[in-house]
Amino acid sequence: MAQHFLTEEQEMIRDLARQIAQEKIVPMRAELDEQEEFPWEIMKLLAESDLFRIWIPEEYGGLGEGIFGLCLAMEELSRACAGVAVSYAGSALGGTPILLYGTEEQKQKYLPQLASGERLGAFALTEANAGSDVAGMQATARKVDDGYVLNGTKQWITNGGEAEIYTVFTITDRNRGARGSTAFIMEKGMEGFSFGKKEKKLGIRTSSTRELVFQDCFVPTAQRLGREGMGFIVAMKTFDQSRPGIGAQSVGIAQGALDEAIQFARERHQFGKTISSFQAVQHMLADMATEIEAARALVYYAARLVDSGDRSASKIAAMAKVFPSDMAMRVTTNAVQIMGGSGYMREYPVEKMMRDAKITQIYEGTNQIMRNVIAGNLIKEAAAL
Amino acid sequence: MNIVVCIKQVPGTAEVRIHSETHTLIRDGVESMVTVFTMGPPQAEAALREAVSYGVDEVVLVSDRALVGSDTLATAYAIAKGIAKIGAYDLILCGKQAIDGDTAQVGPEVAERLGIPFVAWVRKVEEVGDGKIRVQRMMDDGYEVIEMPLPALITVVKEINEPRLASLKGKLRAKKLEIPMWSAEDIGVEEDQVGLKGSPTQVMRIFSPEPRGAGERLEGEAEEVAQRLAERLKVMGFV
Ligand SMILES: Cc1cc2nc3c(=O)[nH]c(=O)nc-3n(C[C@H](O)[C@H](O)[C@H](O)COP(=O)(O)OP(=O)(O)OC[C@H]3O[C@@H](n4cnc5c(N)ncnc54)[C@H](O)[C@@H]3O)c2cc1C
Numbered sequence: 001m002a003q004h005f006l007t008e009e010q011e012m013i014r015d016l017a018r019q020i021a022q023e024k025i026v027p028m029r030a031e032l033d034e035q036e037e038f039p040w041e042i043m044k045l046l047a048e049s050d051l052f053r054i055w056i057p058e059e060y061g062g063l064g065e066g067i068f069g070l071c072l073a074m075e076e077l078s079r080a081c082a083g084v085a086v087s088y089a090g091s092a093l094g095g096t097p098i099l100l101y102g103t104e105e106q107k108q109k110y111l112p113q114l115a116s117g118e119r120l121g122a123f124a125l126t127e128a129n130a131g132s133d134v135a136g137m138q139a140t141a142r143k144v145d146d147g148y149v150l151n152g153t154k155q156w157i158t159n160g161g162e163a164e165i166y167t168v169f170t171i172t173d174r175n176r177g178a179r180g181s182t183a184f185i186m187e188k189g190m191e192g193f194s195f196g197k198k199e200k201k202l203g204i205r206t207s208s209t210r211e212l213v214f215q216d217c218f219v220p221t222a223q224r225l226g227r228e229g230m231g232f233i234v235a236m237k238t239f240d241q242s243r244p245g246i247g248a249q250s251v252g253i254a255q256g257a258l259d260e261a262i263q264f265a266r267e268r269h270q271f272g273k274t275i276s277s278f279q280a281v282q283h284m285l286a287d288m289a290t291e292i293e294a295a296r297a298l299v300y301y302a303a304r305l306v307d308s309g310d311r312s313a314s315k316i317a318a319m320a321k322v323f324p325s326d327m328a329m330r331v332t333t334n335a336v337q338i339m340g341g342s343g344y345m346r347e348y349p350v351e352k353m354m355r356d357a358k359i360t361q362i363y364e365g366t367n368q369i370m371r372n373v374i375a376g377n378l379i380k381e382a383a384a385l
Numbered sequence: 386m387n388i389v390v391c392i393k394q395v396p397g398t399a400e401v402r403i404h405s406e407t408h409t410l411i412r413d414g415v416e417s418m419v420t421v422f423t424m425g426p427p428q429a430e431a432a433l434r435e436a437v438s439y440g441v442d443e444v445v446l447v448s449d450r451a452l453v454g455s456d457t458l459a460t461a462y463a464i465a466k467g468i469a470k471i472g473a474y475d476l477i478l479c480g481k482q483a484i485d486g487d488t489a490q491v492g493p494e495v496a497e498r499l500g501i502p503f504v505a506w507v508r509k510v511e512e513v514g515d516g517k518i519r520v521q522r523m524m525d526d527g528y529e530v531i532e533m534p535l536p537a538l539i540t541v542v543k544e545i546n547e548p549r550l551a552s553l554k555g556k557l558r559a560k561k562l563e564i565p566m567w568s569a570e571d572i573g574v575e576e577d578q579v580g581l582k583g584s585p586t587q588v589m590r591i592f593s594p595e596p597r598g599a600g601e602r603l604e605g606e607a608e609e610v611a612q613r614l615a616e617r618l619k620v621m622g623f624v
Pocket residue numbers: 090123124125126130131132133155156157158159201209359362363364365366367368369372
């Protein structure tokens with residue numbers, strides 16, 4: 001396979017993640033999907049192998065390999081099981097706001113815990129009435145002496161209940177609109193912080209998606225992330241960092257499906273020949289492989305751009321989420337098609353990959369919202385010329 | 386506790402990892418320092434780097450032209466000398482046997498050379514500490530529990546542990562680490578006791594034995610099985 005100009009360290013990340021994925025995750029993925037149980041055993045393996053350290057800077061116990069390093073691991077884990085991969089990435093999504101906007105004290109406290117994998121992170125923005133339109137948020141944080149009191153319910157939070165460190169977005173001043181939101185670092189076990197129902201899902205079923213419930217939950221001011229009113233900025237800047245990771249997840253899922261489809265096509269005989277000898281099948285495989293390679297190139301480019309600190313990364317980061325996720329949906333659907341009835345059966349992994357692929361078009365901003373972001377940037381850039 | 390693990394680099398097999406892995410069992414829960422030791426050609430360094438990626442603390446490579454052609458006796462002598470140079474040790478781990486030579490002699494010979502007790506075919510370390518170690522020795526029909534004082538040597542079978550995964554930090558360290566390479570002179574071996582000169586073994590011929598058939602199992606009530614067996618033996622002309 002092409003080398004993509006990786007450094008030795010990046011190759012190491014990719015190879016180790018691939019080894020863990022193929023040796024440890026592949027044999028378990030069907031059962032994890034069936035049982036809908038959180039993959040703690042695998043999370044421990046990833047922790048022991050230092051995979052949680054990748055994106056965190058060295059001064060906080062990480063390896064300083066940035067978003068690109070994280071994307072390489074995501075791709076390989078997703079190739080085996082996207083549900084495991086999102087549980088892994090959910091921790092980075094919860095930690096990224098701390099890295100970007102945390103005080104030195106907050107970073108010293110939380111990043112090493114996330115780096116070692118001893119505690120998982122999560123990111124809580126969505127609510128029942130605030131999906132794409134995050135400004136519809138209702139969870140509030142009321143200022144009191146020495147801190148804030150949180151009330152409200154967050155919905156569909158990845159790693160909910162399993163994670164111990166949560167970045168939670170609230171409204172502190174409803175009159176200020178987008179400037180009225182504030183983020184907090186919350187810990188599992190705080191009084192007034194509990195978990196609601198765990199969702200039953202179409203795909204990524206080993207991952208936990210759960211409600212967070214805050215009832216008169218007091219937090220000291222020291223837990224506030226960024227200044228009051230900066231909540232939406234914290235969330236949006238985090239997405240610029242995390243969206244290439246969803247692109248990497250999509251590339252991994254699609255690659256996993258292509259691997260299966262090729263192997264199957266070479267072995268399955270109909271009309272006295274392997275089905276891989278039919279041009280109709282060959283062209284599907286060719287298109288799938290081409291699209292995967294194009295998406296991978298876009299994801300790697302976006303990740304490198306984000307790591308370089310480029311301030312205009314929003315547009316490319318959105319592209320690196322929308323194209324790969326649409327691609328993954330097409331490729332996994334075609335993998336099922338190539339494998340016929342076998343592809344539809346749970347005995348083979350591609351039906352799961354097709355179910356798993358769907359989420360990549362929805363979370364971290366739907367693909368409609370991604371196109372809004374890209375177009376908004378295009379128009380702004382043109383106007384600035 | 387200081388633990389020395391002897392490994393042998395064997396070309397073209399995944400098994401080699403098992404030898405370098407066995408330390409994990411003892412390491413967890415015991416404050417210890419693990420040194421992986423190998424004797425072999427300079428390229429055996431790769432096996433040591435792999436061991437470092439799994440988290441071992443130190444590695445030593447003994448490599449010298451003078452050692453080429455050593456049989457198990459000479460090899461064990463050189464290894465014992467090398468381990469003595471490492472210094473303080475409490476426990477030495479070797480694989481049961483290397484999968485190329487298959488002799489299973491080097492581990493026990495090293496123990497003899499060092500004058501320490503050993504148990505071969507260990508499948509589990511039950512307890513270690515307080516100056517002694519208790520292990521399970523695998524037998525054809527079960528296992529024996531044996532306790533002996535430290536320092537001691539054990540040779541371990543595959544069942545003792547699953548290879549642990551490498552870590553990224555371990556891999557990064559493995560990449561950069563300077564691996565000490567000791568010569569025959571460094572470990573202070575007598576020249577006439579190593580290499581071809583120091584090796585009394587002569588290999589006349591190497592061959593693969595004919596594989597034995599799967600055999601046949603008679604099942605049922607004892608009396609009836611005995612009867613069938615007797616009939617079969619008669620038909621085959623054995624009785
Ligand atoms: C498995 C799973 C895990 C999740 N994990 C997390 C998490 O960890 N943290 C978190 O905060 N959230 C999480 N979410 C929430 C996720 O980010 C939201 O589902 C997503 O942002 C979309 O919101 P919504 O589902 O309310 O859809 P809606 O916003 O109600 O959208 C419905 C449809 O309308 C379209 N639409 C909406 N507005 C527009 C517009 N302006 N222009 C064009 N089309 C539009 C959308 O594209 C979509 O097709 C998760 C969701 C799922 C399903």
